[in-house]
Amino acid sequence: MKTFDQYLAIVNEAVDAIKSRHPQVPANLYDPIYYTMALGGKRLRPVLTLMACEAVGGKVSDAIMPAVGLELFHNFTLLHDDVMDRADVRRGEPTVHCRWNDNVAILSGDAMLTMATQHIAHARPDVLPQVLKLFNKTAMEIYEGQQWDMDFESRNDVSISEYMEMIRLKTSVLLGCACKMGALMGGASEHDADALYRMGVNTGLAFQLQDDVLDVWGDPSTFGKATGGDIMNNKKTYLLLSALIEADEDDEAELKRWIADTKARPEDKIPAVRGIYERLNLKEMVGNVIDRYSRKALDDLDNTESLNDEAKRAFANLILKLIKRDR
Amino acid sequence: MKTFDQYLAIVNEAVDAIKSRHPQVPANLYDPIYYTMALGGKRLRPVLTLMACEAVGGKVSDAIMPAVGLELFHNFTLLHDDVMDRADVRRGEPTVHCRWNDNVAILSGDAMLTMATQHIAHARPDVLPQVLKLFNKTAMEIYEGQQWDMDFESRNDVSISEYMEMIRLKTSVLLGCACKMGALMGGASEHDADALYRMGVNTGLAFQLQDDVLDVWGDPSTFGKATGGDIMNNKKTYLLLSALIEADEDDEAELKRWIADTKARPEDKIPAVRGIYERLNLKEMVGNVIDRYSRKALDDLDNTESLNDEAKRAFANLILKLIKRDR
Numbered sequence: 001m002k003t004f005d006q007y008l009a010i011v012n013e014a015v016d017a018i019k020s021r022h023p024q025v026p027a028n029l030y031d032p033i034y035y036t037m038a039l040g041g042k043r044l045r046p047v048l049t050l051m052a053c054e055a056v057g058g059k060v061s062d063a064i065m066p067a068v069g070l071e072l073f074h075n076f077t078l079l080h081d082d083v084m085d086r087a088d089v090r091r092g093e094p095t096v097h098c099r100w101n102d103n104v105a106i107l108s109g110d111a112m113l114t115m116a117t118q119h120i121a122h123a124r125p126d127v128l129p130q131v132l133k134l135f136n137k138t139a140m141e142i143y144e145g146q147q148w149d150m151d152f153e154s155r156n157d158v159s160i161s162e163y164m165e166m167i168r169l170k171t172s173v174l175l176g177c178a179c180k181m182g183a184l185m186g187g188a189s190e191h192d193a194d195a196l197y198r199m200g201v202n203t204g205l206a207f208q209l210q211d212d213v214l215d216v217w218g219d220p221s222t223f224g225k226a227t228g229g230d231i232m233n234n235k236k237t238y239l240l241l242s243a244l245i246e247a248d249e250d251d252e253a254e255l256k257r258w259i260a261d262t263k264a265r266p267e268d269k270i271p272a273v274r275g276i277y278e279r280l281n282l283k284e285m286v287g288n289v290i291d292r293y294s295r296k297a298l299d300d301l302d303n304t305e306s307l308n309d310e311a312k313r314a315f316a317n318l319i320l321k322l323i324k325r326d327r
Numbered sequence: 328m329k330t331f332d333q334y335l336a337i338v339n340e341a342v343d344a345i346k347s348r349h350p351q352v353p354a355n356l357y358d359p360i361y362y363t364m365a366l367g368g369k370r371l372r373p374v375l376t377l378m379a380c381e382a383v384g385g386k387v388s389d390a391i392m393p394a395v396g397l398e399l400f401h402n403f404t405l406l407h408d409d410v411m412d413r414a415d416v417r418r419g420e421p422t423v424h425c426r427w428n429d430n431v432a433i434l435s436g437d438a439m440l441t442m443a444t445q446h447i448a449h450a451r452p453d454v455l456p457q458v459l460k461l462f463n464k465t466a467m468e469i470y471e472g473q474q475w476d477m478d479f480e481s482r483n484d485v486s487i488s489e490y491m492e493m494i495r496l497k498t499s500v501l502l503g504c505a506c507k508m509g510a511l512m513g514g515a516s517e518h519d520a521d522a523l524y525r526m527g528v529n530t531g532l533a534f535q536l537q538d539d540v541l542d543v544w545g546d547p548s549t550f551g552k553a554t555g556g557d558i559m560n561n562k563k564t565y566l567l568l569s570a571l572i573e574a575d576e577d578d579e580a581e582l583k584r585w586i587a588d589t590k591a592r593p594e595d596k597i598p599a600v601r602g603i604y605e606r607l608n609l610k611e612m613v614g615n616v617i618d619r620y621s622r623k624a625l626d627d628l629d630n631t632e633s634l635n636d637e638a639k640r641a642f643a644n645l646i647l648k649l650i651k652r653d654r
Contacts, residue, residue: 029474080437084430103411103477106433107470110407113437114466117444121459128455132448139441143434147356150430 001054001314004047004321010060011046014068022115032096032108033115036075039091044322045070045174049182051318052196055311058186062124066131066185069119070178073135076112077142079105084150113139127184134184138177145170158236160245164205172204192304199300199315206293206323212237213286214325216274228270234259238289239282246280294323328381328641331374331648337387338373341395349442359423359435360442363402366418371649372397372501376509378645379523382638385513389451393458393512396446397505400462403439404469406432411477440466454511461511465504472497485563487572491532499531519631526627526642533620533650539564540613541652543601555597561586565616566609573607621650 002010019034046067053063081087082095083105089095097105123131148166152158179200183193215230216239230237243255255276258269277283297319301312329337346361373394380390408414409422410432416422424432450458475493479485506527510520542557543566557564570582582603585596604610624646628639 023471026471026474026478028478029470080433084433102429106407106411107474107477110437110440111467111470113440114463114470117459118463118467121456121463125452125456128459129448129452132444132455132459136441136445136448140438140445143356143438143441144350144353147353147434150434151353151355 045178048178052182053186056186056188063185065122073116079109167208175204176200202297334374372505375505379509380513383513383515390512392449400443406436494535502531503527529624
């Protein structure tokens with residue numbers, strides 16, 4: 001096994017090479033793709049794929065193209081989500097639909113999805129049917145998650161279990177897919193491939209809940225984006241949904257006033273809502289839920305049959321790093 | 328070989344079954360897909376796939392799922408094109424972005440592309456790598472064609488060869504892909520698969536030029552959409568580009584006046600521009616170009632090695648029917 005940074009270096013090199021392996025014109029189709037991929041990001045998914053492949057005894061060279069395919073796919077979803085959410089900034093730079101226009105963002109996103117599939121198609125022919133099936137199923141689940149997320153905006157009866165299912169679909173299954181795909185390409189048994197899938201999904205759930213926590217209590221200078229965005233947008237996160245259940249009459253009334261106040265200033269609303277969350281001990285409560293999913297992920301890892309101690313340690317360290325992160 | 332209508336019946340049954348093999352919720356993700364597929368259409372691409380598969384000695388059952396995948400793909404491109412072109416009506420019904428909204432159209436289109444790939448993935452494992460590679464390459468070419476088409480709107484120096492390359496990419500390669508994919512799944516030699524690909528592309532070029540002709544001289548009651556749309560939109564078709572080259576000083580000046588007149592009424596502009604085209608004998612000129620591509624397609628068909636006379640006759644009849652069509 002290599003270190004995280006060594007896998008990351010391999011991924012970054014392969015991502016940087018995308019442009020040289022594909023056409024340059026029409027520029028309005030291809031430039032936005034290369035622009036998006038050059039913005040960087042954690043590259044977590046392809047790293048997980050390479051790690052899982054080597055952890056079960058496979059070679060990086062068998063997994064690198066599909067790993068890059070997952071990174072292309074992930075960035076395609078962000079590109080189209082940014083159009084749908086009318087988001088102006090991504091990783092500190094203008095989003096594609098702002099820098100170009102909506103049509104360019106739609107079409108270059110479509111091309112990124114096909115380009116992702118082209119990379120997935122590089123899986124060895126003996127595992128290609130399974131790998132492709134996993135990828136397509138995961139993609140459908142992610143669209144479902146995005147649609148539920150949009151549907152939830154106009155609903156006032158979203159339950160916590162619906163929220164958990166939404167984030168499972170929208171963000172967690174892709175981490176599970178990244179792990180399982182690497183395992184399949186490394187020649188893992190079905191048992192181990194499935195255990196690593198569950199490990200990825202549980203890590204993803206903990207990761208997303210941690211994202212909700214960081215939006216409220218994170219330090220903007222390390223988190224990379226302004227905090228309080230979920231509060232300002234009345235986003236139905238685990239925290240808001242829990243608060244609406246746990247709050248006494250007074251806190252509930254105050255929370256609902258803030259939700260209804262479309263003209264509230266961030267400097268008033270964010271600390272007020274954060275204060276309600278703190279009175280309800282939600283930081284600790286969500287922290288416990290995050291710990292539960294982390295433990296599940298570590299149990300899944302322990303359940304694998306072919307991973308040696310070094311491989312298990314590498315994954316365990318990564319899981320803990322992801323979940324204890326402050327950015 | 329079966330008749331066109333027999334292949335069409337098989338395709339229609341398989342298209343109708345899509346809904347029962349896929350989820351129903353979230354409704355805002357899946358309803359637009361089933362709505363789009365229920366609008367019908369010529370189903371030309373999947374029929375070509377089934378025909379090519381049987382023509383080279385394969386079985387319909389090996390090709391039907393990927394054939395439906397091509398129809399899903401084709402309809403996905405129409406769905407996203409309609410968003411980009413702000414088109415309100417498709418096959419006589421409201422487009423998805425009008426009936427729902429832009430976000431629904433973007434996301435359900437994405438899901439249709441992945442669903443298309445899921446269907447393509449049903450190709451037999453021994454031909455899956457080739458089939459998938461062909462499909463993905465074709466998809467990228469179609470996006471390129473759509474981008475060139477949008478780029479041409481704001482350019483005044485589009486050449487006829489650029490226009491031909493644009494329609495080759497935007498519409499013709501998918502017919503080539505449909506034929507070649509069927510041939511590959513039917514076990515054709517590379518030689519025959521490539522000959523059928525070229526046959527499809529040349530048929531597609533003739534078909535698209537015939538579309539340009541029908542927009543100007545077609546009978547709206549049989550063509551299925553109002554004629555003159557290209558003229559009203561100053562669409563840089565083969566006809567307009569040829570007219571700008573062939574016209575004498577007076578006709579050129581008149582044509583440019585109509586192009587610049589943003590307030591022209593259809594009942595004035597359409598017959599006037601049609602009149603210029605007729606003075607320049609463009610209907611005959613384009614007719615000759617269409618005949619040339621039809622002959623090329625028939626030559627490609629003759630160049631196949633494994634097709635028997637019945638199969639060749641079936642394709643030849645279809646090509647002639649498509650190109651002599653009045654709708």
